[in-house]
Amino acid sequence: MEVPSLDSPDSIVFKNADGTYTARMYTHQVNHQVGGVWRRINRASSAGVVAGSHPGTYVADASYRTVPASNPTGQGNSSAATYVESGVTQNFDGNGQLYVGQYQGHNYNSFLQFGGFGTQFANDYVVNATLWLDTEFSGLQEGLTDCSVQPVNVATVKSAWDASKINSFPGPAAATQIGTASFAAGTDCANGRQWEGINLGSKTAMNWAHGWAPNYGLVLTAPNTAQGAKEFYANDPYIAVEFTPNGAGATYSEVSYASPWNNKPGWGQVTVQNEGTATWTPTNGYKLSYQLYTISGTTRTLLTSPAATPAVMPSTVAPNHPVTVTAAIPALAVGKTYQICWDMSYNGTLFSTYGVAQTCYNLPVVNNPPHC
Known part of the structure; x- marks a missing residue:
């Protein structure tokens, strides 16, 4: 029994x-x-x-x-991009450039939106995501003529924002840092203008694709030093998304x-x-x-x-x-x-x-x- x-x-x-x-x-x-x-x-x-x-x-x-x-990949293009500058009250939407770090004593943060991401990758299981930036300028090493390898940090933004309205530094508050990469590239650098990638992992892209967390875009920051300064072309940042087949x-x-x-x-x-x-x-x-x-x-x-x-x-x-x-x-x-x-x-x-x-x-x- x-x-x-x-x-x-x-x-x-x-x-x-x-x-x-x-x-x-x-x-x-x-x-x-x-x-x-x-x-x-x-x-x-x-x-x-x-x-x-x-x-x-x-x-x-x-x-x-x-x-x-080999998994399929897709490209989520930014739908809006702008930056803010310390010491001034001005909206730079449509300027065509993005800046981080410090230049001529002013500090900069840049902001990206990806408004169509949730529709483009709806319910996809994201294996990895990488932010790609067309890098046009990097600050010089102190006392030298070569560009300085410095980090660029990526974080999610905490709340909704309008690219046509933000006009003061530091801009909308950051939520969680999701990626960082150190590099130097630009027209005055030895390696020239380059596309540089920052790995974001999969969590944020998964949240956006499934609607598990609001998509308020990304903020780019760098050390507020002349060596940390970088300039990116504003019209073509994108997130490369690797997702599963079937x-x-x-x-x-x-x-x-x-x-x-x-x-x-x-x-x-x-x-x-x-x-x-x-x-x-x-x-x-x-x-x-x-x-x-x-x-x-x-x-x-x-x-x-x-x-x-x-x-x-x-x-x-x-x-x-x-x-x-x-x-x-x-x-x-x-x-x-x-x-x-x-x-x-x-x-x-x-x-x-x-x-x-x-x-x-x-x-x-x-x-x-x-x-x-």
Whole structure:
């Protein structure tokens, strides 16, 4: 007879009268909504890894993101660009130039808007974004004739602003810095006028593409020194956006699971958030899959056998919506440490192939001895 009992604060075991296991089931915190958008309940550890609620941890970071061989890219052009100058009250919209740093004792910040970004990249899963600037001038090294390599910083803007109205330094307040790069280029520099890129990561572009955060544009700043001065052409800044093909994009959170045994399969129940442009249906090739690894110290080894058993969608799932899916986990040999990494697939190709991060959990295996 199976007698369920609380084995730990987050697991229940089912045992026969003779002490053999029939199942151990772990429970997890369920997704919740913030501002109408579904999000995982995350508890950050000191190491930057997100702690799960069953033994071990789950991980959703760059170390579990495959570098894609080739993804589609798009170019989001700026819709407005201007700058502000210390010591004067004047609007420079339409001037044709952007300035940062210090020139002739005046400090400068520049501002960019990307008004059509959310429409152009609606619901795309962004793998990376880079801001490109046509650099026409850089300040000289002190006492020398060569241009000085100095940083240019990029931050999001905290509130809405109008390029035709801002007229005083420092301009609209910055929110969060999202990128920086040090370089020198310009018509008076040894390397001449150059396009220079500043990596922005993916978070801000994802937020704008999905409407998860308002798009108030970007502010460019630099050290307020003559060496930090730079000039950019105002009419052509753009963000190069790398995104996934086939509308792929997802995040994962286990709800509960039953450990596999040495001689019987288990299962995992996962809430998956559709963070791509495609709509998933039970028949159009989108399935919940996973990869299994053995862990030895700091080494992960992918298991090619037994194979994963992808699970079809139980219903139609539109972009920015969640679905809870149950997938079978095969029986595994005892005596090893396992990790399961959840990963959507499209026609057999894992989303992680495109750069979508997996979410990984440690996976206990129950040794169920034979009945006597």
